[in-house]
Amino acid sequence: QQQVKQSPQSLIVQKGGISIINCAYENTAFDYFPWYQQFPGKGPALLIAIRPDVSEKKEGRFTISFNKSAKQFSLHIMDSQPGDSATYFCAARGEAAGNKLTFGGGTRVLVKP
Amino acid sequence: NAGVTQTPKFQVLKTGQSMTLQCAQDMNHEYMSWYRQDPGMGLRLIHYSVGAGITDQGEVPNGYNVSRSTTEDFPLRLLSAAPSQTSVYFCASSYAPTGSLAGETQYFGPGTRLLVL
Numbered sequence: 654q655q656q657v658k659q660s661p662q663s664l665i666v667q668k669g670g671i672s673i674i675n676c677a678y679e680n681t682a683f684d685y686f687p688w689y690q691q692f693p694g695k696g697p698a699l700l701i702a703i704r705p706d707v708s709e710k711k712e713g714r715f716t717i718s719f720n721k722s723a724k725q726f727s728l729h730i731m732d733s734q735p736g737d738s739a740t741y742f743c744a745a746r747g748e749a750a751g752n753k754l755t756f757g758g759g760t761r762v763l764v765k766p
Numbered sequence: 767n768a769g770v771t772q773t774p775k776f777q778v779l780k781t782g783q784s785m786t787l788q789c790a791q792d793m794n795h796e797y798m799s800w801y802r803q804d805p806g807m808g809l810r811l812i813h814y815s816v817g818a819g820i821t822d823q824g825e826v827p828n829g830y831n832v833s834r835s836t837t838e839d840f841p842l843r844l845l846s847a848a849p850s851q852t853s854v855y856f857c858a859s860s861y862a863p864t865g866s867l868a869g870e871t872q873y874f875g876p877g878t879r880l881l882v883l
Contacts, residue, residue, distance in 0.1 A: 657808075685867075685870060687871075689874075694876075694877075695876060696770070696858075696874030696877050697809070698874065699871045699873075702867050702870070702871075742808055746870075751797060751799070751814040751815075751816055751822060752797045752799070752814075752862070752870060752872060753799070753814060754809075754811070754872065755811075755825075756809040756810070757808050
């Protein structure tokens with residue numbers, strides 16, 4: 654039972670384009686929503702995170718949009734670069750104890766030059 | 767700081783063998799976790815610890831044991847390896863949540879790729 658559903662599974666975008674990855678969750682108790690970036694052969698690394706009391710957060714070319722009523726959040730990568738080619742995971746935390754994260758299935762992004 | 771380190775990087779086991787995956791962190795983090803990563807399934811929590819001497823089960827704990835005798839180390843033991851445990855294993859650590867977003871970041875190690883034949 655996957656509590657965080659992520660789409661699409663893969664994405665190809667041209668350099669300079671916009672990459673959009675969507676996630677939907679079921680548990681209304683989730684209180685923290687991070688996005689992780691993973692390069693081949695490496696561990697995931699935090700990219701950007703948001704709490705449900707904020708509708709949008711922007712850090713450089715990366716923006717999280719959050720819709721609490723729809724229980725959806727998305728990652729937008731503006732001006733996508735070949736160096737952004739990686740796998741992206743959304744996640745959600747249901748309880749602070751243990752800082753336990755529930756991850757989406759991941760999206761493999763390929764940015765073509 | 768070395769951050770989160772994991773050994774070995776790669777391991778091949780035969781069904782029924784046991785082994786320990788090592789994880790260490792030098793950031794004085796209270797919380798440590800083990801995840802497994804399988805294609806299309808993201809990362810799933812196996813076990814976690816909120817401090818030395820305290821561990822609890824995650825989403826997929828069967829077939830794995832953990833202990834936490836020190837703040838720095840959090841080994842994961844496979845008792846009797848099965849082909850279904852073929853996966854990439856990641857250890858992560860973080861501070862106890864403080865309310866600040868930055869303080870809740872989980873730092874992941876480079877992973878251990880395990881193949882069970």
